Structures are given as structure tokens and as C-alpha cells.
Amino acid sequence: MSNSRIPGKNFLFVPGPTNLPDRVVRAMAVPSEDHRSPIFPDLVKPLFPALKKVFKTETGAAFIFPASGTGGWEAAITNTLSPGDKVIAQRFGQFSHLWIDLCQRIGLDVIKQEREWGTGNDPELIEETLKADKNHEIKAVLATHNETATGVTSDIAAVRKAIDAAKHPALLFVDGVSSVGSLPFEMDAWGVDVIVSGSQKGFMLPAGLALLGVSEKALKAGETAQMRRAYFEFKDMLNANKQGYFPYTPALPLLYGLKESLSILFEEGLDQVYKRHHHLAEGVRAAVAAWGLKPCAKEPKWNSDTVTAIVVPEGFDAAKVIEIAYKRYNLALGAGLSEVAGKVFRIGHLGDLNELMVLGAVAGAEMAMLDVGIPVTAGSGVAAAQAVYRANPLLTV
The missing domain is CATH 3.40.640.10 (Type I PLP-dependent aspartate aminotransferase-like (Major domain))
Incomplete structure (x- = not known):
């Protein structure tokens, strides 16, 4: 692939700065x-x-x-x-x-x-x-x-x-x-x-x-x-x-x-803002489980509804996942910092986001992991997140 600009919008999924409405x-x-x-x-x-x-x-x-x-x-x-x-x-x-x-x-x-x-x-x-x-x-x-x-x-x-x-x-x-x-x-x-x-x-x-x-x-x-x-x-x-x-x-x-x-x-209402963030986070956590991976948070009680840090398997470099996601799929993921550098990549799910945007980040992270050889099943994370979002819709029609 050439080094020319990738068309379309950059998918910004670092845990801040976030997307601007x-x-x-x-x-x-x-x-x-x-x-x-x-x-x-x-x-x-x-x-x-x-x-x-x-x-x-x-x-x-x-x-x-x-x-x-x-x-x-x-x-x-x-x-x-x-x-x-x-x-x-x-x-x-x-x-x-x-x-x-x-x-x-x-x-x-x-x-x-x-x-x-x-x-x-x-x-x-x-x-x-x-x-x-x-x-x-x-x-x-x-x-x-x-x-x-x-x-x-x-x-x-x-x-x-x-x-x-x-x-x-x-x-x-x-x-x-x-x-x-x-x-x-x-x-x-x-x-x-x-x-x-x-x-x-x-x-x-x-x-x-x-x-x-x-x-x-x-x-x-x-x-x-x-x-x-x-x-x-x-x-x-x-x-x-x-x-x-x-x-x-x-x-x-x-x-x-x-x-x-x-x-x-x-206008959205603060309670609904909090509910939306929890809902989006639950989808990401379901994707992580479907990949067979674990979050950095040691127990569910510690889970953040604004960012999920995902631990890559032993022998893999999370920084490589982040690099491939950015260069090949125009997806910005958060890096591991200090003691977890190279061990985790982070999906930020806060701010001006909806379900389809988060699904794009999950799909991009999944492809980047496959590209570096991490043994996840293609489509598993996306399907798991979809199931969460379809079962508990934020908006009803």
C-alpha cells in the first residue's frame, strides 16, 4: 500500500482527546x-x-x-x-x-x-x-x-x-x-x-x-x-x-x-450520558471476552466505562497492534504507558460516540491483531459487541 493519505475520517479511539461534535x-x-x-x-x-x-x-x-x-x-x-x-x-x-x-x-x-x-x-x-x-x-x-x-x-x-x-x-x-x-x-x-x-x-x-x-x-x-x-x-x-x-x-x-x-x-441528560457510556463499554468488554483476551482491570468492579485497556498475549507487542491499526485502518488506539507499555492497547469509549462508531473501533482492532498474528477469531469481537447493543438498545423505534 502506498503512503498516500487514507480517505475518510480518522477513527479517534484514544481515551482523550475525544471526538469533537x-x-x-x-x-x-x-x-x-x-x-x-x-x-x-x-x-x-x-x-x-x-x-x-x-x-x-x-x-x-x-x-x-x-x-x-x-x-x-x-x-x-x-x-x-x-x-x-x-x-x-x-x-x-x-x-x-x-x-x-x-x-x-x-x-x-x-x-x-x-x-x-x-x-x-x-x-x-x-x-x-x-x-x-x-x-x-x-x-x-x-x-x-x-x-x-x-x-x-x-x-x-x-x-x-x-x-x-x-x-x-x-x-x-x-x-x-x-x-x-x-x-x-x-x-x-x-x-x-x-x-x-x-x-x-x-x-x-x-x-x-x-x-x-x-x-x-x-x-x-x-x-x-x-x-x-x-x-x-x-x-x-x-x-x-x-x-x-x-x-x-x-x-x-x-x-x-x-x-x-x-x-x-x-440536552441528552447526564443520567443518559452515564447510561450510554456504560452501554458502549459493555460492548467493548464483550468483544474482549470473545477474543479470549483480558482487560488490564483485575476484577469487574474496577472496569472503567470510559476506556478499556486490553492485554495482548505473551510474546506479542501491543505497540505493533497500535501501529498497524493506525497505518492500515486509520484507527487511533491508546498506547500502553509506563509499566504496561507494549503490554496493552486501549480503546477509548467516551465522549461523542454511538454504537456504530464503537463497532468500527472493535473491527479495526480485531483486524490489526490478526495482522500481527494474535490468534483471535475474525468477526468474534464485532459479533459479541453487536449482541450487547442489539439486546439493550439505547433508543427504541
Whole structure:
């Protein structure tokens, strides 16, 4: 085959950035405008209550920073903690690892608790550690809701119960970059103090916005926090946002895109969004079982509804599957990262997706595996996913 461009649309099935709805693309096609104009607040002010609706918080504050999710992590930490503060963070994937790394770089004392990759947060270990902290030196627990590298979702409500059972005042920070807008999330009900998300996954936007929900308790902690910050200062944001502006030049097209993506989420209904993601994920998991393969998630309770990491058989290189899928079938699959590099490939099933789109990804992954010699039965995964989708249709006719 020649190296000429493959006709048709690239099938983007990495777990973020996700597909952009046409409505969002059109909404972002705007000319430059004065972000200090008297009508600019008409765009900005409604975004914050809409975000709070997605985060499911009545009392928390919403923030929009022109940054990636990593910038959101830094904003959360620097506005609430002081150099040398102790925090608990469990490491069970590349993104929980990166959060730990960021904390260490900016001067926190991280109590790093190793967990097997393919599992998630261990509330019992958190509770035990907090109970032993008689002087309340631990200031926060950092929990990754959805570990994108391994396709694992953790029970955040259980983490909060562990903190409460220990009768400990630690803040609860949650990485929801690949969960919010796709998986059920309850900031107030789960007692989350800071939720960090990003625009490029469930919000169906390009990367570039860090979206945060911050509790009153976390804002109060900011009054004594000694971390240095400037760009990520909560107070500057709150003061400017109150009037419908930002303390510096905002990412204007992304704000218009966010307005449209929020409308799309609410038109479908958040509960239906969560149901759709579970439905699509069940089809992918059925395909994996039909191939005779296993997900990276060690037990069904860990299964993520936004991404499935698929373990290739011993002796095969998952990176080769990804390469063939891209070069031959115009299908972008997620790579294995760090400890699972070469061992897994990932199918992202979040954002603006339906059943037929997912079936295309399943078919492409199946062909790529056959091309590299992995002994799967042609058509088995597609048939298994079809059976799931036909048995439990999202829409009835």
C-alpha cells in the first residue's frame, strides 16, 4: 500500500482527546473579540453554574483555567496546601504516578502507597494511615477516580467514608480528568473538596481548559496556604469571574465550545450520558471476552466505562497492534504507558460516540491483531459487541 493519505475520517479511539461534535466545532469558529467588553459576561457568567451542575455541587465554586488537567492539579495543590505538607496518594497507573510526581516537585511530602496496576484506590489502607496520624499532619488525600492508563475506576464515595471513619480533617482531592462528564460524579454527596477535570475528554472539546470544582472547606484552607502561585491564584479568578471576566486573556474559542458542549450534555441528560457510556463499554468488554483476551482491570468492579485497556498475549507487542491499526485502518488506539507499555492497547469509549462508531473501533482492532498474528477469531469481537447493543438498545423505534 502506498503512503498516500487514507480517505475518510480518522477513527479517534484514544481515551482523550475525544471526538469533537460538529456543533462544538462550529461554536468555536468565532472571530476574536474584546474580552473586556460590556457584553462578554453574557458568555462567561452562565458557564459556572452549568459546570457546578455537572460536578453536582450546590455549595462549591467552579473554576475555568486556560490549562491542561495537569495545570488543574497544580492549581488545586498550590491554593490549598503549604510546602512540606503531607498528603496520601496511591499509585496504580501512569496518571496517579504523574500526580505524585507533581506533588513531589513542588515540595509536598507524599505518602506514596503502591497498588497493583489494574486495581484502584484502597480505602481501608487510607483509613488505617489516617487513624495512625494522631496529630493530623496529613492535609489531603489524592484519589484518581478513573485511571486512564489501565482502564480502572475507583469508588470515591468509599474513600470519603474512609476519611470520615478515621475522624480525620484531611481534604479529598480527586482527579476526574477522564471521568467527569462521562461517569457518575457527585461532588457534594461524596464529600469531594477539589475535583480536577479537563476539556478534552467527557466535555468533548480540544485540550486547553482545566475545569475545577472547589468546596468551601478547600477555599477556607487557601487562607493559610503558603504555596507560591500567580497564574493559578483562586482569589484572582473568583474576583474577576464574579463580574464575568478573567484575570488574564481567556481561551476565547474554547469558552464558546464549552458553552455548546454543556448544552449537548444537558440536552441528552447526564443520567443518559452515564447510561450510554456504560452501554458502549459493555460492548467493548464483550468483544474482549470473545477474543479470549483480558482487560488490564483485575476484577469487574474496577472496569472503567470510559476506556478499556486490553492485554495482548505473551510474546506479542501491543505497540505493533497500535501501529498497524493506525497505518492500515486509520484507527487511533491508546498506547500502553509506563509499566504496561507494549503490554496493552486501549480503546477509548467516551465522549461523542454511538454504537456504530464503537463497532468500527472493535473491527479495526480485531483486524490489526490478526495482522500481527494474535490468534483471535475474525468477526468474534464485532459479533459479541453487536449482541450487547442489539439486546439493550439505547433508543427504541
